[in-house]
Structure formats: C-alpha cells, structure tokens
Amino acid sequence: MSRGNLVDPRDDTTRQPDxxxxxxxxxxxxxxxxxxPMYPGIYDIPSTPELLFEEEALQEGRTWGEDLTLYxxxxxxxxxxxxxxxxxxxxxxxxxxxxxxxxxxxxxxxxCGSAGRAYGNRLGVIAMLFSATKSGVRECRSxxxxxDWINTAxxxxxxxxxxxxPGGPRSAIVGGIFGGILAGAGFVxxxxxxxxxxxxxxx
Numbered sequence: 467m468s469r470g471n472l473v474d475p476r477d478d479t480t481r482q483p484d485x486x487x488x489x490x491x492x493x494x495x496x497x498x499x500x501x502x503p504m505y506p507g508i509y510d511i512p513s514t515p516e517l518l519f520e521e522e523a524l525q526e527g528r529t530w531g532e533d534l535t536l537y538x539x540x541x542x543x544x545x546x547x548x549x550x551x552x553x554x555x556x557x558x559x560x561x562x563x564x565x566x567x568x569x570x571x572x573x574x575x576x577x578c579g580s581a582g583r584a585y586g587n588r589l590g591v592i593a594m595l596f597s598a599t600k601s602g603v604r605e606c607r608s609x610x611x612x613x614d615w616i617n618t619a620x621x622x623x624x625x626x627x628x629x630x631x632p633g634g635p636r637s638a639i640v641g642g643i644f645g646g647i648l649a650g651a652g653f654v655x656x657x658x659x660x661x662x663x664x665x666x667x668x669x
Contacts, residue, residue: 549585553577622649
C-alpha cells in the first residue's frame with residue numbers, strides 16, 4: 467500500500483520480481499517453494515582441486531613436512547597402542563591374589579602409560595629419521611618428487627643404519643638391511659591399500 471511518496475515495505479504488490487530468479491513448482495503437498503538462478507553455471511562447484519600456487523599443481527607426492535607429519539603421527543599412535551597392549555599384559559602377569567580393585571587399576575594405568583610412551587617415542591623417532599632420509603634421497607635423485615620403491619628402500623636402509631649406529635658397525639649393517647627389507651615390503655604391500663582406501667594422501 468502506498469501513502470504519497472512513501473512505500474510500505476510490507477506491501478508485496480509494490481515489489482518487482484527478481485530477474486535472476488524464477489519460480490520452479492515443487493510436487494504437490496511439499497509445502498516448499500524452490501527458486502533456481504537463471505544462469506545455473508555461475509553457481510556450479512568445481513570438481514578440480516583448487517591450489518594456491520602453481521608449484522602445488524606440478525608437485526607429485528607429498529612434501530617433507532607432510533611426510534614428517536603423517537609418518538610421525540601414525541607411528542606414534544601405533545606404538546602407543548602396541549605399548550598399551552603390552553602394558554596391559556604385563557599388569558595382568560604382575561597381579562597378585564587378594565589385591566584390591568583400586569590397586570589393580572592403578573597398576574594397569576602405570577604399565578600401559580609407561581609402555582605406551584616408550585613404544586610411541588621409539589617409533590616416532592624412527593618415523594622422523596625415515597621421513598628425513600627419504601626426503602634427502604629424493605632430492606639427490608635429480609630432485610625427483612615421485613615416491614617410488616627405490617626412494618623408500620634407500621630411506622629404510624639409511625633409517626635402520628642410523629637408528630642402530632650407537633650399537634656399532636655390525637649392528638648398523640644389520641639394522642640397515644632389516645630397515646630396507648621392511649620399507650620395501652611396506653611399500654609394495656601398503657601402497658595399493660592406501661590408494662584404494664585413502665587416495666587423498668597423495669601417495
């Protein structure tokens with residue numbers, strides 16, 4: 467309703483239809499009014515990944531920081547879980563007849579916590595060494611950013627040797643051989659599974 471030069475905002479008769487929208491009737495008994503833009507292509511969500519820098523589009527695989535975060539976090543979690551299981555088993559062995567429930571529960575917490583921290587820290591250090599050596603091997607091979615079995619096996623050999631080096635040369639050699647075999651086997655067996663179940667990891 468109009469009063470002189472003033473327009474009542476509640477008066478629907480004075481409003482002009484929006485040219486960018488049109489009414490789409492919905493099925494009966496839906497109770498909804500649907501509006502679609504006349505140019506639907508403007509609001510289409512792109513399916514391609516959006517990258518901030520051009521270097522990210524040319525990158526193959528993960529960076530050293532991404533490897534460090536992924537390997538260290540996953541290894542620490544796996545080690546803490548295994549340590550908690552080992553601590554629970556140790557607490558069950560050390561339990562004595564006639565102990566109170568509070569004492570048994572305290573022993574379980576102490577054993578699980580100490581073993582979980584020890585296992586998690588150990589695997590976390592190994593993962594940090596692996597990510598660092600893998601990045602170094604990858605850069606030495608003409609700066610190739612692709613993760614293949616050669617980089618993984620070489621990083622496993624270097625990681626095992628570095629981790630066991632305080633025990634002497636023989637221990638370092640054995641650790642390098644074991645680390646190379648373990649890393650190569652993990653690459654061959656784990657890569658298809660990660661591509662199937664976690665393709666967004668960029669492996």
